[in-house]
Amino acid sequence: MQLEQKSFNVLSEKLSNWQGRKEWFFNREHTDTYEQWYEGRYKRAEVWQKKIMAQLVGKDPGIKELLEFGCGTTRFTRWWKEIGIEATGGDLSPFMLGQAVHLFDGDLV
Numbered sequence: 825m826q827l828e829q830k831s832f833n834v835l836s837e838k839l840s841n842w843q844g845r846k847e848w849f850f851n852r853e854h855t856d857t858y859e860q861w862y863e864g865r866y867k868r869a870e871v872w873q874k875k876i877m878a879q880l881v882g883k884d885p886g887i888k889e890l891l892e893f894g895c896g897t898t899r900f901t902r903w904w905k906e907i908g909i910e911a912t913g914g915d916l917s918p919f920m921l922g923q924a925v926h927l928f929d930g931d932l933v
Contacts, residue, residue: 855919858897859927874903881909891933896920898928905930 862870877900881887888910895901895913897920904911914933915921924932 850917850919852919855897855917855923858920859899859923862899870899873900878907881907895924895932898924898930898932901930902928 889912890904890909891912891914892898892901892904893914895915896917898913901911901913901924912931912933913924913928915924921932
């Protein structure tokens with residue numbers, strides 16, 4: 825009996841951008857370092873993003889829950905819960921969600 829060699833690519837070629845490259849969120853090289861970006865050079869941006877989002881959400885006291893689609897590693901999804909909003913995270917990237925399940929104690933889709 826001879827075994828046939830097959831390719832077991834996790835990602836389809838359909839997930840490539842118009843230039844034929846895999847989008848960054850389907851590239852382990854980028855997704856594995858995403859959290860580090862916000863701990864380093866993007867920390868200042870994170871502070872401003874959270875400040876602006878808190879102001880916007882604060883204008884509507886009826887906001888009690890939300891779905892953050894494109895949640896990545898749940899960096900902001902975790903923060904929503906910290907400020908009292910029930911958050912569910914969702915992302916297309918299996919690599920981002922693979923990290924999210926270890927970082928977020930909540931629902932992911």
